Amino acid sequence: MQPASKLFRSFDQGVAIVGDYVAPDRFRQLEETLSLGKPLIARGAGLSYVPASFGADSVSVEMGQFNRIMAIEPERVTVEAGIAIGDLQAVLSGRDRMLAVQPGYPKISVGGCIACNVNGKNQYRDGQFCDWVDRILLLRAGEEMRWISRSEEGELFAATCGGFGLTGIIVAATLRTVALPARWIRQSVVEVTDLRDTAEAMLARRDEVELLYSWNDLSIPGRSCGAGFVYAGQYEASTRPLPPQHCYGFGRRAQLPVSAVNDVSIPWINRIYRVMSARAGAPVPLFDFLYPAARQGYYFDLFGRQGFFETQSLVPLERWTGYVARLLRLQAQAGVPVALASVKLFRGQRKLLGYGGDGISLALDFVRNERSLAFAAQLDELNCDEGAISCIYKDSRIAGATVKRQYPGYDAFRDQLARFNGGRYASALSERLGL
Amino acid sequence: MKSIVVGASAGLGRALAEVLARRGHDLVLVASDSRDLSPLASDLAIRFGIEVFPCAARLGTDTQRVSEFVLAAHTDFDNLFLIAGQSSLADAGSVPDELCSSLAAANFNGPIELLNALLPAIRQQEANLVVAGTVASIRARKRNSIYASAKAGLEFYAEALRHSLADTSATVCCYRLGYLATSMTFGQRLPFPALQPAAAAESIIGHLGRRTGIRYLPGWWGLIALVMKLIPWPVFKRLNI
Numbered sequence: 041m042q043p044a045s046k047l048f049r050s051f052d053q054g055v056a057i058v059g060d061y062v063a064p065d066r067f068r069q070l071e072e073t074l075s076l077g078k079p080l081i082a083r084g085a086g087l088s089y090v091p092a093s094f095g096a097d098s099v100s101v102e103m104g105q106f107n108r109i110m111a112i113e114p115e116r117v118t119v120e121a122g123i124a125i126g127d128l129q130a131v132l133s134g135r136d137r138m139l140a141v142q143p144g145y146p147k148i149s150v151g152g153c154i155a156c157n158v159n160g161k162n163q164y165r166d167g168q169f170c171d172w173v174d175r176i177l178l179l180r181a182g183e184e185m186r187w188i189s190r191s192e193e194g195e196l197f198a199a200t201c202g203g204f205g206l207t208g209i210i211v212a213a214t215l216r217t218v219a220l221p222a223r224w225i226r227q228s229v230v231e232v233t234d235l236r237d238t239a240e241a242m243l244a245r246r247d248e249v250e251l252l253y254s255w256n257d258l259s260i261p262g263r264s265c266g267a268g269f270v271y272a273g274q275y276e277a278s279t280r281p282l283p284p285q286h287c288y289g290f291g292r293r294a295q296l297p298v299s300a301v302n303d304v305s306i307p308w309i310n311r312i313y314r315v316m317s318a319r320a321g322a323p324v325p326l327f328d329f330l331y332p333a334a335r336q337g338y339y340f341d342l343f344g345r346q347g348f349f350e351t352q353s354l355v356p357l358e359r360w361t362g363y364v365a366r367l368l369r370l371q372a373q374a375g376v377p378v379a380l381a382s383v384k385l386f387r388g389q390r391k392l393l394g395y396g397g398d399g400i401s402l403a404l405d406f407v408r409n410e411r412s413l414a415f416a417a418q419l420d421e422l423n424c425d426e427g428a429i430s431c432i433y434k435d436s437r438i439a440g441a442t443v444k445r446q447y448p449g450y451d452a453f454r455d456q457l458a459r460f461n462g463g464r465y466a467s468a469l470s471e472r473l474g475l
Numbered sequence: 476m477k478s479i480v481v482g483a484s485a486g487l488g489r490a491l492a493e494v495l496a497r498r499g500h501d502l503v504l505v506a507s508d509s510r511d512l513s514p515l516a517s518d519l520a521i522r523f524g525i526e527v528f529p530c531a532a533r534l535g536t537d538t539q540r541v542s543e544f545v546l547a548a549h550t551d552f553d554n555l556f557l558i559a560g561q562s563s564l565a566d567a568g569s570v571p572d573e574l575c576s577s578l579a580a581a582n583f584n585g586p587i588e589l590l591n592a593l594l595p596a597i598r599q600q601e602a603n604l605v606v607a608g609t610v611a612s613i614r615a616r617k618r619n620s621i622y623a624s625a626k627a628g629l630e631f632y633a634e635a636l637r638h639s640l641a642d643t644s645a646t647v648c649c650y651r652l653g654y655l656a657t658s659m660t661f662g663q664r665l666p667f668p669a670l671q672p673a674a675a676a677e678s679i680i681g682h683l684g685r686r687t688g689i690r691y692l693p694g695w696w697g698l699i700a701l702v703m704k705l706i707p708w709p710v711f712k713r714l715n716i
Contacts, residue, residue, distance in 0.1 A: 044662035065485040065658045067510040105485070108518035118513060131522055212514075 048094035053347025054436040061100040078468035084149025091468035137217040145333040156433040157202030163416030164385040170201035180208035221275035222285040235266035259310040262372035288337030296344030352431035374415040380405040392449040440474035478712025483513035486657035490672035507533035535580025542592035550596040582625030601644040
């Protein structure tokens with residue numbers, strides 16, 4: 041199978057590159073990609089905000105046909121990496137099981153979840169995606185395809201978890217599952233006055249609920265201080281019939297020539313969302329709670345061809361108050377509205393380039409324009425000053441030098457890659473980060 | 476219901492297996508590579524609660540293993556889909572001996588040997604037989620010459636079977652398939668749109684049981700075929716197709 045070319049775009053529309061790709065549909069073809077003579081990078085659903093699955097000098101290996109369930113056990117499931125999270129969850133639900141950690145859109149692939157070591161709405165409680173991965177089937181040039189795990193080639197396994205596909209092609213994985221408590225979520229909505237109040241409200245509830253996240257209004261620079269709502273979810277058994285599941289498709293993305301999300305509309309969008317959220321509280325189907333982007337994906341398309349970008353910052357808990365104060369001052373000075381802001385509690389250890397550790401994660405969405413990009417650069421400096429880290433797999437503009445300053449594990453990750461990568465796997469993301 | 480899909484691991488064969496599984500058919504799946512076949516079999520059994528019997532074997536070189544596998548335990552089939560085939564971009568003009576033999580075995584010898592072995596079972600079960608042909612055999616051309624010739628021969632044999640089985644309720648349908656969006660057409664600039672395998676599978680299964688000998692898929696290829704056949708030789712010989 042010879043590569044073809046196409047235009048790749050990151051989901052946030054920030055990066056557009058013409059690159060090569062292949063789409064194998066059988067193992068023989070997958071193995072043949074190793075002889076193409078160019079760096080490879082696996083590609084799942086292609087929904088990453090960042091250019092993690094393509095590059096100008098790489099061949100993207102589309103893994104969509106490798107989407108089968110290989111085996112299912114009472115507490116584990118083995119799947120090919122191209123399977124969508126939602127498709128897998130649908131099968132698991134039929135067996136009253138679920139994946140403990142899931143991203144917010146059901147079409148994201150298991151391989152993508154491993155490569156970015158994603159988190160869900162319950163990071164504080166259940167950690168990251170790879171915490172639930174027992175083993176990975178990895179295809180590497182010049183080597184036999186084989187299973188690796190924490191006990192077998194543990195170093196390679198650790199580098200592959202959150203390794204952005206730079207250690208080889210993730211072909212399959214065995215995941216641990218948990219019992220499905222219920223198919224409905226009772227969502228309580230707590231009003232908060234600002235970002236500090238948000239953190240306090242979440243900390244007060246962190247051990248009581250299964251799912252916890254917030255929405256905060258930062259739409260008016262200098263006036264908004266992050267008032268909003270904390271959503272706490274608990275599973276609730278119910279006999280009520282589940283509604284049909286709808287999933288917004290991103291097949292034809294970003295058609296609007298100008299962004300419908302702008303300085304004028306952002307405050308109104310947030311006002312409308314506030315009114316709608318104030319009425320929330322009824323039980324929510326688990327599908328809708330796990331995958332908010334499935335119903336509200338049109339939000340991303342409203343940014344049009346101009347696109348958006350997101351910064352996610354994991355701030356140490358003890359620095360949160362000072363961080364918020366500086367953030368709001370910077371925003372007021374820059375005059376940049378935030379289209380969407382959300383907070384999650386995190387717990388764990390920082391490892392290599394993983395977005396994890398103890399602290400508070402703040403996600404901010406911006407319209408992609410010069411002013412907001414300049415403001416984001418100020419946020420980068422704020423993060424460096426306050427010991428915060430930026431989420432590499434969400435932010436398509438963050439520079440490699442900034443990542444190196446923020447992540448103590450940067451050099452260790454590069455050293456590991458030097459042993460496991462051999463120049464054989466690369467993407468536009470790895471190029472930008474200098475990996 | 477039980478169906479046999481030969482050439483099940485990818486493309487149209489896989490799509491047929493998935494549609495049949497969704498409709499509750501137990502399946503016998505035949506493909507050359509167990510690394511593709513095994514996860515497919517597991518996946519379909521898990522998702523749809525059916526029984527799946529995989530047989531890793533290559534038509535043309537290992538046909539007997541397939542026929543023995545079926546005859547040993549699966550002669551109670553209702554449908555047989557013979558989808559497996561092989562093509563090559565090097566199939567033009569003079570072709571290396573090995574490739575020539577391989578194309579003939581995969582597209583003609585193997586399928587015919589298998590159908591011959593299973594004919595008593597097809598008759599006994601009054602099964603539906605679906606054979607994958609190709610629009611490439613509408614008219615002989617310099618490209619895909621061995622592939623198209625072999626498929627033309629297979630189509631002829633399928634018609635012969637149809638005649639042979641005319642006194643039963645068994646049906647034989649040979650599909651002259653146009654471009655399908657599979658790895659066979661990946662990256663190629665195609666003069667006509669490619670059909671998604673899933674859509675082709677739905678159409679084929681929806682048509683099961685009808686007494687149509689030859690069918691174009693997509694149907695508009697019938698018109699193209701008519702035009703192709705009517706082009707006079709002095710014009711046709713100049714076409715770079």
